[in-house]
Amino acid sequence: MTKTVKTVCPYCGVGCGVDVRIDGDDISVSPDRDHPSNLGRLCSKGSALADTLDLKGRLLNPYIGNKQVSWDQSLELVANRFVQIIEESGPEAVAFYVSGQLLTEDYYVANKLMKGFIGSANIDTNSRLCMSSAVAAHKRAFGADAVPCSYEDLEQAQLIVITGGNTAWCHPVLYQRIKLAKTRNPDLRIVLIDPRATATADIADIHLPLRPGTDATLFNGLLATLDHAGKADKAFLSNVDGVEDAVAEAHRTAPNIESVAAQCGLEFSAVRQFFEWYTDTEQVITVFSQGINQSSSGVDKGNALINCHLYTGRIGKPGMGPFSFTGQPNAMGGREVGGLANMLASHLELDNPDHRQLVQDYWQSPGMADKPGLKAVDMFRAVKDGRIRALWVMATNPAVSLPESDLAREALDACEFLVVSDCMAETDTSLFADVRLPASTWGEKSGTVTNSERRISRMRSFMEHPGEVKPDWWIIKEVATRMGFSSEFSYAHERDIFKEYAQMTGFRPEVERDLRLDGLASLNEAEYEELQPVQWPVSPDGQGTKRLFSDGQFHTPSKKARMLAITPRPPEHSVSDRFPLILNTGRVRDHWHTLTRTGKSARLSAHTYEPYVEVHPGDALIYGLKDDSLAELSGHAGSFVVRIRISESQQPGCVFVPMHWNNQFSSGSRVNRVLLSTTDPVSGQPEFKQNPVSLEPWQPKWHGFMLSRRELSMDHGGYWNRSLAAGDIWRYELACKTAPDDWTDYSRKLLCTTDEGVNWIEYLDSSSGRYRAARLVDGQLESCIFIGPDHELPPREWLIGLFEQDPLDDVSRRSLLSGKPGAGQKDAGAVVCSCFGVGINTIVDAIRTQGLVTPEAIGEALQAGTNCGSCVPELKSIIAANQPA
Numbered sequence: 001m002t003k004t005v006k007t008v009c010p011y012c013g014v015g016c017g018v019d020v021r022i023d024g025d026d027i028s029v030s031p032d033r034d035h036p037s038n039l040g041r042l043c044s045k046g047s048a049l050a051d052t053l054d055l056k057g058r059l060l061n062p063y064i065g066n067k068q069v070s071w072d073q074s075l076e077l078v079a080n081r082f083v084q085i086i087e088e089s090g091p092e093a094v095a096f097y098v099s100g101q102l103l104t105e106d107y108y109v110a111n112k113l114m115k116g117f118i119g120s121a122n123i124d125t126n127s128r129l130c131m132s133s134a135v136a137a138h139k140r141a142f143g144a145d146a147v148p149c150s151y152e153d154l155e156q157a158q159l160i161v162i163t164g165g166n167t168a169w170c171h172p173v174l175y176q177r178i179k180l181a182k183t184r185n186p187d188l189r190i191v192l193i194d195p196r197a198t199a200t201a202d203i204a205d206i207h208l209p210l211r212p213g214t215d216a217t218l219f220n221g222l223l224a225t226l227d228h229a230g231k232a233d234k235a236f237l238s239n240v241d242g243v244e245d246a247v248a249e250a251h252r253t254a255p256n257i258e259s260v261a262a263q264c265g266l267e268f269s270a271v272r273q274f275f276e277w278y279t280d281t282e283q284v285i286t287v288f289s290q291g292i293n294q295s296s297s298g299v300d301k302g303n304a305l306i307n308c309h310l311y312t313g314r315i316g317k318p319g320m321g322p323f324s325f326t327g328q329p330n331a332m333g334g335r336e337v338g339g340l341a342n343m344l345a346s347h348l349e350l351d352n353p354d355h356r357q358l359v360q361d362y363w364q365s366p367g368m369a370d371k372p373g374l375k376a377v378d379m380f381r382a383v384k385d386g387r388i389r390a391l392w393v394m395a396t397n398p399a400v401s402l403p404e405s406d407l408a409r410e411a412l413d414a415c416e417f418l419v420v421s422d423c424m425a426e427t428d429t430s431l432f433a434d435v436r437l438p439a440s441t442w443g444e445k446s447g448t449v450t451n452s453e454r455r456i457s458r459m460r461s462f463m464e465h466p467g468e469v470k471p472d473w474w475i476i477k478e479v480a481t482r483m484g485f486s487s488e489f490s491y492a493h494e495r496d497i498f499k500e501y502a503q504m505t506g507f508r509p510e511v512e513r514d515l516r517l518d519g520l521a522s523l524n525e526a527e528y529e530e531l532q533p534v535q536w537p538v539s540p541d542g543q544g545t546k547r548l549f550s551d552g553q554f555h556t557p558s559k560k561a562r563m564l565a566i567t568p569r570p571p572e573h574s575v576s577d578r579f580p581l582i583l584n585t586g587r588v589r590d591h592w593h594t595l596t597r598t599g600k601s602a603r604l605s606a607h608t609y610e611p612y613v614e615v616h617p618g619d620a621l622i623y624g625l626k627d628d629s630l631a632e633l634s635g636h637a638g639s640f641v642v643r644i645r646i647s648e649s650q651q652p653g654c655v656f657v658p659m660h661w662n663n664q665f666s667s668g669s670r671v672n673r674v675l676l677s678t679t680d681p682v683s684g685q686p687e688f689k690q691n692p693v694s695l696e697p698w699q700p701k702w703h704g705f706m707l708s709r710r711e712l713s714m715d716h717g718g719y720w721n722r723s724l725a726a727g728d729i730w731r732y733e734l735a736c737k738t739a740p741d742d743w744t745d746y747s748r749k750l751l752c753t754t755d756e757g758v759n760w761i762e763y764l765d766s767s768s769g770r771y772r773a774a775r776l777v778d779g780q781l782e783s784c785i786f787i788g789p790d791h792e793l794p795p796r797e798w799l800i801g802l803f804e805q806d807p808l809d810d811v812s813r814r815s816l817l818s819g820k821p822g823a824g825q826k827d828a829g830a831v832v833c834s835c836f837g838v839g840i841n842t843i844v845d846a847i848r849t850q851g852l853v854t855p856e857a858i859g860e861a862l863q864a865g866t867n868c869g870s871c872v873p874e875l876k877s878i879i880a881a882n883q884p885a
């Protein structure tokens with residue numbers, strides 16, 4: 001029987017609705033045409049969700065150490081150890097580190113247990129790493145962590161300023177909405193502010209490649225210009241505090257366009273144009289994201305751009321306002337129920353005694369936390385020095401994602417009692433765990449999430465829990481029960497939790513707060529199941545709210561908004577002779593976080609199969625780096641080896657490395673290991689975007705790669721990286737500083753094929769240092785290895801295609817060992833369009849032979865770019881690079 005379940009994508013903060021069609025064992029995913037956030041679109045990641053549903057690598061049972069145990073045994077141990085440590089050392093000696101991957105219901109229960117019943121606020125979330133600066137900026141300006149806008153404001157704007165975000169790759173469906181809005185409204189202007197020329201630059205009318213870290217100066221300059229131009233909205237400003245000081249500081253630090261251009265390293269004319277457009281356009285949206293937040297002055301940067309909206313009254317009306325795009329699927333939901341160490345559930349404040357009392361009364365809790373807990377980076381410092389003795393990590397991978405990640409590993413290793421609940425059996429973090437608890441994942445999870453526009457959507461399950469897997473909320477409430485809080489955590493269903501939370505938002509209504517869910521407070525079973533996407537606050541009659549602050553009322557005690565006097569500060573650590581380059585980090589188009597899900601999809605792994613450092617051609621020349629070779633990247637906290645990618649999209653002096661890779665997929669290309677754990681003093685968010693580093697060529701004795709139908713265990717001592725290449729074929733890139741005496745022996749060991757009697761064909765040219773070998777099983781290619789003295793090795797995509805032949809024909813056998821496609825064989829080249837698996841060579845060939853000059857023409861000829869559209873900016877660059885002179 002076929003059925004369709006409406007749920008939401010588990011990746012980014014756009015929060016797209018998806019339809020999951022289940023037909024027996026066949027599961028397919030398509031965009032939900034009715035969901036107001038994506039209106040029938042999905043990006044490459046969302047489109048490939050069905051590829052990631054298998055049980056490979058899943059944690060299916062509880063474990064104590066390496067011993068499989070029952071739920072009872074594991075839960076008893078967790079509860080007993082937490083109770084014992086709390087009795088011995090107090091509640092501050094335990095902590096939870098949670099995640100924007102949790103559903104709101106999971107988050108609520110974890111937060112209630114820690115803040116209301118353990119009595120400590122040592123619960124923080126990995127959202128600390130992506131948007132806590134935006135939270136703090138909102139609270140300083142509006143008195144609450146409230147995002148004023150809706151996605152449809154993007155379509156009503158006349159000017160969209162995108163700052164600190166590669167929307168095309170990190171929020172692709174919003175990028176598609178903006179792009180379509182620009183097509184429909186040619187007057188819509190887009191300004192991109194980013195040190196890199198990212199794929200988002202494709203739709204920008206102006207790209208301002210500012211000097212890293214100078215964002216606050218740019219927005220102070222804009223504020224000073226707005227003041228000069230008489231753009232103050234005097235009526236609106238009567239309800240804003242701090243105006244004079246903010247404007248005075250803007251004039252002092254960024255007095256004119258010349259000064260701004262010089263300080264930010266920008267062209268005068270480009271800055272002037274941006275300021276003119278902003279000055280003359282009423283409907284302005286400023287989209288901001290991790291490039292603003294992940295900074296040692298991220299909160300100030302957020303307030304500098306919010307100041308410009310408040311000064312001109314451009315907030316709370318259609319098509320205008322500052323708009324923070326969140327990273328994770330439920331970062332917003334976590335914020336709503338107090339997932340951060342300094343907040344309480346339903347946007348109440350931990351440092352407000354009235355709020356604490358309200359929450360304590362509502363929960364009937366024995367003793368509330370009365371001071372903020374440790375924020376993520378400080379929490380792991382406390383774990384390392386033993387102040388925190390027991391830590392429970394839920395659905396996140398701090399061994400990879402924290403800055404100075406080697407120190408985080410030391411902390412995890414030193415932790416007296418570490419619990420990890422996760423859907424995956426082996427992560428970089430779970431390797432240190434005393435107890436591992438199997439938690440549900442997308443497809444099994446049921447509850448709610450909130451996206452960047454405050455829209456609450458139902459994430460519905462459509463698969464049974466495999467093995468002994470349980471939802472996170474169930475695991476937490478079972479531990480709470482065993483800690484002695486059974487009646488307060490007697491939830492039978494996630495609906496019970498949601499109801500409790502929704503009712504809490506209206507408890508003691510005389511205590512003013514921005515987050516109210518009155519219309520959702522008494523949902524029955526069917527209503528919760530059928531809940532339609534809705535933006536909070538939700539009125540008693542169930543109506544959501546598109547836009548906040550339309551009435552000019554804010555959530556400060558005076559009901560006034562606040563402008564902040566911002567004194568721009570440079571990044572905490574500046575470049576030096578030893579570390580002359582500035583490292584920026586971020587996402588790639590088709591991967592998500594630490595690869596636990598997207599790493600299971602060959603089509604998502606094809607576009608970027610290996611970590612890389614992007615370097616400007618001038619810097620490559622200075623530091624002797626060749627495209628596609630390897631280099632050692634070093635920073636104050638460590639170093640690692642990484643592939644070089646030379647690109648004009650970098651500005652001189654800056655490099656970029658993606659954030660996703662970890663020890664499960666590479667020999668150690670965890671970029672966060674080189675970053676210092678410097679944080680913003682207000683938000684505690686780490687500075688991921690501006691860290692000084694150096695690069696120097698890394699010269700191995702040999703380079704190589706392997707393709708194999710079997711996943712191989714890598715104990716190879718040099719550089720390696722693995723990715724899923726197609727179906728179940730794994731690709732391994734290799735390099736090493738030492739060469740073996742016997743390549744046959746070495747290769748057979750690497751390919752785990754020492755068994756006698758395999759059909760092993762090989763070729764060795766000792767003089768050139770080239771070796772090639774393949775293992776055939778029943779005439780089919782089973783695995784192969786290619787070694788050479790440099791990185792000029794045979795095309796992988798062509799070889800991956802040979803795995804489809806059954807049996808391998810004679811031409812292919814010969815070409816296999818010659819390392820070149822034979823007559824009639826083609827190499828499609830690196831994948832550009834992952835939806836249809838179209839390679840760059842195929843695209844270039846079509847451009848040249850068919851005279852294609854637009855992405856639409858390529859789409860017609862090859863389908864590339866016609867599904868999610870994420871590759872269209874890349875198609876445009878390929879067209880530009882391959883036109884006749």
Ligand code: SF4
Pocket residue numbers: 009010011012013014015016038041042043044045046047171172173174
């Ligand atoms: Fe998922 Fe892509 Fe939508 Fe983000 S933009 S929610 S990753 S489909």
